[in-house]
Amino acid sequence: MTLPLxxxxxxxxxxxxxxxxxxxxxxxxxxxxxxxxxxxxVLYKFGIKPVTATMEERNRKIEAGIRHAEExxxxxxxxxxxxxxxxxxxxxxxxxxxDDARKSAKEFLDKQxxxxxxxxxxxxxxxQQATQLEHRRMLAEARAEVARLVVTTTERVLxxxxxxxxxxxxNDAATRELTSV
Amino acid sequence: MxxxxxxxxxxxxxLLELSLVDGAVxxxxxxxxxxxxxxxxxxxxxxxxxxxxxxxxxxIARGQAVVEHxxxxxxxxxxxxxxxxxxxxxxxxxxxxxxNDALLAGLRVRVGDDVYESSVAGQLAQLAAAV
Numbered sequence: 001m002t003l004p005l006x007x008x009x010x011x012x013x014x015x016x017x018x019x020x021x022x023x024x025x026x027x028x029x030x031x032x033x034x035x036x037x038x039x040x041x042v043l044y045k046f047g048i049k050p051v052t053a054t055m056e057e058r059n060r061k062i063e064a065g066i067r068h069a070e071e072x073x074x075x076x077x078x079x080x081x082x083x084x085x086x087x088x089x090x091x092x093x094x095x096x097x098x099d100d101a102r103k104s105a106k107e108f109l110d111k112q113x114x115x116x117x118x119x120x121x122x123x124x125x126x127x128q129q130a131t132q133l134e135h136r137r138m139l140a141e142a143r144a145e146v147a148r149l150v151v152t153t154t155e156r157v158l159x160x161x162x163x164x165x166x167x168x169x170x171n172d173a174a175t176r177e178l179t180s181v
Numbered sequence: 182m183x184x185x186x187x188x189x190x191x192x193x194x195x196l197l198e199l200s201l202v203d204g205a206v207x208x209x210x211x212x213x214x215x216x217x218x219x220x221x222x223x224x225x226x227x228x229x230x231x232x233x234x235x236x237x238x239x240x241i242a243r244g245q246a247v248v249e250h251x252x253x254x255x256x257x258x259x260x261x262x263x264x265x266x267x268x269x270x271x272x273x274x275x276x277x278x279x280x281n282d283a284l285l286a287g288l289r290v291r292v293g294d295d296v297y298e299s300s301v302a303g304q305l306a307q308l309a310a311a312v
Contacts, residue, residue: 144309146312147308147309148309150308150309151305151306151308151309154305155285155301155302158285158286158301162252162285162286162301164252164253166252166286167251167252167285167286168252168253170252170286170287170301171250171251171252171253171254171258171286171287171288172258173299174287174288174299174300175254175258175261175262175288177299178262178265178290178297178299179264180265
C-alpha cells in the first residue's frame with residue numbers, strides 16, 4: 001500500500017501538490033521500506049518459513065499416511081484374496097481327505113468282510129474235518145471193539161471145544177512150519 | 182564214573198568170552214570165573230558181577246529155544262525145532278518146552294530176543310490187528 005503511493009508521488013512530482021499534499025518524505029519512505037523488509041524477513045524466517053515447513057511436513061505425513069493406508073488397503077485386499085484362496089484350497093483338501101477316508105473305510109470294510117467270510121469258511125471246513133475225523137475214529141473204535149469181542153469169543157469157544165487130538169495135530173503142523181523157517 | 186562203568190562192561194564181556202565153549206555157556210567155566218572174581222575182588226566187583234550175570238543170561242537165552250505150547254508136544258518135535266534153530270543161527274541151540282494154554286493150540290519159539298509163532302492165539306491176534 002505504501003509503494004503505490006510512493007510511485008504516484010514520483011509520477012506526480014512535477015505536479016506540486018501530491019507529495020506536499022500528503023507530506024511524503026524520502027527518508028521516511030526508505031526507512032519504512034527497510035523496516036518493512038526487516039519485518040518481512042523476520043516474519044519469513046520465524047513465522048512463514050516454519051509454518052510452511054510444518055505444513056509441508058504435515059502434508060508429507062498426510063500423503064504418507066494416505067499412501068500407507070492405500071498400501072494397507074491393497075495388502076488387506078491381497079491378504080483377503082490369499083485367505084480366500086487358502087480357504088478354498090483347504091476346502092478342496094478337506095473334501096479330498098473326506099473322500100479318501102470314505103474310500104479307505106469302504107476298502108477296510110470290504111477287506112474285513114472278506115476276511116470274516118474266509119474265517120467262517122475255514123471254521124466250517126475245520127468243523128467238517130473234525131466231524132469226519134470223529135466219525136472215522138468212532139468207526140475204528142467200533143471195528144476194534146467188534147474185533148476184540150470176536151477174538152475173545154473165539155478164544156473162549158476154541159478153549160472149550162478144542163480136544164487134545166486137535167491141539168496135537170495143530171502142534172505137529174506148527175512144528176513143520178517152524179522147522180521149515 | 183562213566184569210564185568205570187565202561188571198564189566194568191568191558192571186563193564182564195571178557196569174562197563172558199572165557200565162559201563160552203563152542204559158543205555155548207559152560208557151567209564149569211562160569212564156576213571158574215566166579216571163583217576167580219571171588220579170589221581177586223576186582224574194582225567195582227558188584228557192577229562187574231551184575232554185567233556178567235546179564236551177559237550170561239543173554240548168552241544162555243541165545244543158546245536156548247524156549248518152545249511154548251498148548252496141548253502136548255513130543256520130544257521129537259522139540260528136537261526138530263532145536264535143530265532148525267541151530268541151523269538158522271549157526272550155533273548150538275537146545276530146546277526147552279514150556280506149557281502155555283493161552284496159545285489155545287500151536288507153538289511159540291523164543292530164541293534170545295527173536296520170537297517165532299504158529300498158534301491159534303497168534304492168528305487171532307493178527308486177525309484183530311488186521312481188522
